[in-house]
Amino acid sequence: MSNLQVLKNRVFKLERLEAKQRAASLICTCRVETDYHDANCLESVLKAQANFACEVHGIRDLGPLVWIPDGMPLIRDDRKFCVCPPQLSQNMGGGRSETGF
Numbered sequence: 001m002s003n004l005q006v007l008k009n010r011v012f013k014l015e016r017l018e019a020k021q022r023a024a025s026l027i028c029t030c031r032v033e034t035d036y037h038d039a040n041c042l043e044s045v046l047k048a049q050a051n052f053a054c055e056v057h058g059i060r061d062l063g064p065l066v067w068i069p070d071g072m073p074l075i076r077d078d079r080k081f082c083v084c085p086p087q088l089s090q091n092m093g094g095g096r097s098e099t100g101f
């Protein structure tokens with residue numbers, strides 16, 4: 001093997017290592033699922049999420065869209081995009097406390 005060939009191989013290896021490290025530093029923000037309460041709520045969440053991209057995959061995969069009852073809060077990221085009127089049931093029932101935020 002010529003010196004040039006050895007040098008080329010070394011550069012190739014370094015480049016591969018660098019690409020690997022770069023990929024490792026990216027964070028995938030894709031979802032396993034996205035919750036919603038009704039059509040308005042879903043529209044608001046989807047609109048808001050369209051502004052975010054996944055560093056790894058480009059377009060963020062929101063996963064399956066899952067309907068949840070009014071009293072249940074959306075996943076933390078999406079709570080601020082929920083346009084539903086506050087539900088009394090959210091503050092009753094005792095078990096689930098959202099006040100210690």
Ligand SMILES: [Zn+2]
Pocket residue numbers: 027028029030054055056057058060061
């Ligand atoms: Zn991703």
Ligand SMILES: [Zn+2]
Pocket residue numbers: 036037038041082083084
């Ligand atoms: Zn909602």
